[in-house]
Amino acid sequence: xxxxxxxxxxxxxxxxxxxxxxxxxxxxxxxxxxxxxxxxxxxxxxxxxxxxxxxxxxxxxxxxxxxxxxxxxxxxxxxxxxxxxxxxxxxxxxxxxxxxxxxxxxxxxxxxxxxxxxxxxxxxxxxxxxxxxxxxxxx
Amino acid sequence: xxxxxxxxxxxxxxxxxxxxxxxxxxxxxxxxxxxxxxxxxxxxxxxxxxxxxxxxxxxxxxxxxxxxxxxxxxxxxxxxxxxxxxxxxxxxxxxxxxxxxxxxxxxxxxxxxxxxxxxxxxxxxxxxxxxxxxxxxxxxxxxxxxxxxxxxxxx
Numbered sequence: 001x002x003x004x005x006x007x008x009x010x011x012x013x014x015x016x017x018x019x020x021x022x023x024x025x026x027x028x029x030x031x032x033x034x035x036x037x038x039x040x041x042x043x044x045x046x047x048x049x050x051x052x053x054x055x056x057x058x059x060x061x062x063x064x065x066x067x068x069x070x071x072x073x074x075x076x077x078x079x080x081x082x083x084x085x086x087x088x089x090x091x092x093x094x095x096x097x098x099x100x101x102x103x104x105x106x107x108x109x110x111x112x113x114x115x116x117x118x119x120x121x122x123x124x125x126x127x128x129x130x131x132x133x134x135x136x137x138x139x
Numbered sequence: 140x141x142x143x144x145x146x147x148x149x150x151x152x153x154x155x156x157x158x159x160x161x162x163x164x165x166x167x168x169x170x171x172x173x174x175x176x177x178x179x180x181x182x183x184x185x186x187x188x189x190x191x192x193x194x195x196x197x198x199x200x201x202x203x204x205x206x207x208x209x210x211x212x213x214x215x216x217x218x219x220x221x222x223x224x225x226x227x228x229x230x231x232x233x234x235x236x237x238x239x240x241x242x243x244x245x246x247x248x249x250x251x252x253x254x255x256x257x258x259x260x261x262x263x264x265x266x267x268x269x270x271x272x273x274x275x276x277x278x279x280x281x282x283x284x285x286x287x288x289x290x291x292x293x294x
Binding site for chain 1: 159168183184187188192195196197198199207257283284287
């Protein structure tokens with residue numbers, strides 16, 4: 001089974017998860033951890049959750065920022081098969097990955113495509129030109 | 140038929156929800172049927188921004204939408220029709236538009252409204268409108284996502 005785990009410095013993970021569940025409804029394949037909100041070390045916080053997954057599970061970890069300790073913690077898991085780590089997350093990216101069909105394999109190409117799509121969703125609104133097409137009916 | 144899905148949503152078009160349904164339905168057009176939206180340039184612009192780039196957008200009053208639909212303007216297209224409330228859908232049908240089913244996506248809670256699920260609460264007026272829609276053989280569903288189970292509206 002495919003599992004999603006969001007881990008961030010502080011409570012961003014709480015917020016992300018809540019926003020995700022607003023759109024997608026409650027999910028039993030989604031877990032999230034907020035690092036550094038109590039005295040726990042990253043290992044004590046994260047390791048028990050990773051341990052709990054089945055060997056046959058596919059894990060997708062979403063972290064907040066590439067240079068942060070949270071993301072660095074997961075580098076050691078990159079050698080495991082079926083363990084994906086995606087960093088610099090935004091809502092669009094997490095949603096689009098979670099909406100991929102389960103039966104389709106999660107390969108590098110698929111993930112890179114979703115990342116590109118999410119990147120395009122980061123925009124300066126003031127500069128947005130609203131492109132009205134002749135097929136629109138807006139009058 | 141040109142209209143492939145009818146969505147009752149008081150937030151009209153918004154973000155990921157719109158994208159998910161548009162993709163799943165392979166919609167070529169989103170038609171917002173709403174008198175207020177049709178009169179506001181600001182609302183029309185924000186609806187345009189929320190519409191996926193490959194999809195056309197119509198924002199029409201209930202009366203004008205009925206006229207356009209009945210004239211067969213959308214034959215060969217796949218239209219996702221979005222309307223704010225069961226009452227407004229009833230108005231559209233009264234102009235002669237044939238609607239077979241409608242999915243209630245979002246209806247915010249109001250004073251004395253009855254909660255049906257996480258995102259749908261209906262006032263007495265809306266419930267009455269739903270009953271009338273049922274009488275007109277419109278199938279009403281509560282389906283959050285295209286992949287969710289279809290729940291029928293219990294009145």
